[in-house]
Amino acid sequence: MIRILSVLFIIAGLTILSYGGFQLYSSKANESKRLNEAVVSDEVINKFDSNSVDYNKYTTGDTIGILYIPKLNREIPIVEGTDEEELAQGVGHYAGTGFPGENKQILLSGHRDTVFRQFGELDDGDEFHVKMEHGTFIYEIKDHEIVSADDTSVIDPNREDEVLTVSTCYPFSYIGSAPDRYVVYAYPVIK
Numbered sequence: 001m002i003r004i005l006s007v008l009f010i011i012a013g014l015t016i017l018s019y020g021g022f023q024l025y026s027s028k029a030n031e032s033k034r035l036n037e038a039v040v041s042d043e044v045i046n047k048f049d050s051n052s053v054d055y056n057k058y059t060t061g062d063t064i065g066i067l068y069i070p071k072l073n074r075e076i077p078i079v080e081g082t083d084e085e086e087l088a089q090g091v092g093h094y095a096g097t098g099f100p101g102e103n104k105q106i107l108l109s110g111h112r113d114t115v116f117r118q119f120g121e122l123d124d125g126d127e128f129h130v131k132m133e134h135g136t137f138i139y140e141i142k143d144h145e146i147v148s149a150d151d152t153s154v155i156d157p158n159r160e161d162e163v164l165t166v167s168t169c170y171p172f173s174y175i176g177s178a179p180d181r182y183v184v185y186a187y188p189v190i191k
Contacts, residue, residue: 027114030089034077037063038131045101045135046190053134055099060086067091067108067166068129068136071122076115078108078130091115091166096157100130100137105159109167112178116168119182128164128186139164139186146170147181154183162188 058064060081067076077090086092091110098104110116122141130137147154154165164186169178 024114027088027111031077031115034063034079034090035066035075038066038077039133040066040131041133041135042131043135045137053099053101053132055102058093060095063090064093064132066131068131069122069126070129071126072118074118076110082109087111088114094155097155097165098157098162100132100164101162103160103162105156105163105165106130107155107165107167112168112170112172112174112182117172119168119184120172122184127189128166130164138189140189141184141186143185145183145185147183149177149179149181151181154181 058080060083062080063077064080065078067078068074069076078093079086079090080093080095082092082094087110091108093099094107094109097107099106112119124141124143126141128139128141130139145154149169154167166184166186167181170180170182171178172182
């Protein structure tokens with residue numbers, strides 16, 4: 001009986017490891033495909049006329065840009081939408097929030113166990129570069145907070161100053177559906 005139980009535990013462990021490995025491989029493959037689809041400009045934008053860009057052309061599932069995190073030397077595709085399908089392919093842009101240069105809140109979300117695995121290494125002063133087809137926008141991290149998973153107060157589409165809000169599940173090492181969200185606030189840098 002003990003021998004059978006031991007074999008069952010080994011099989012269960014291998015199954016869990018295989019599933020996790022498949023998820024990680026699948027995520028990397030989807031990210032790579034999306035990065036190749038992204039049309040971006042590396043020209044840093046200081047002043048921007050948001051009327052010159054048609055942000056309405058983006059629909060759910062479109063690759064709209066790249067989030068580059070210099071401290072982590074990490075490029076992540078930005079996909080329009082935050083449903084599971086979009087988050088499996090990169091970081092999701094929350095519909096109804098702004099885009100770079102619009103002087104509104106821009107909300108990006110991603111999974112802690114795929115695109116934001118090293119998110120806990122970021123500090124105030126670190127930067128996010130949002131690369132879009134019409135230019136690159138640089139934001140500096142100024143603050144962060146941990147909120148309950150059901151706290152939607154961090155979403156403010158009526159905000160009238162530009163802030164890049166980036167969120168992921170928390171605690172970072174939690175197994176399963178995490179109870180909280182780690183939210184980072186970054187503000188435009190004029191270079």
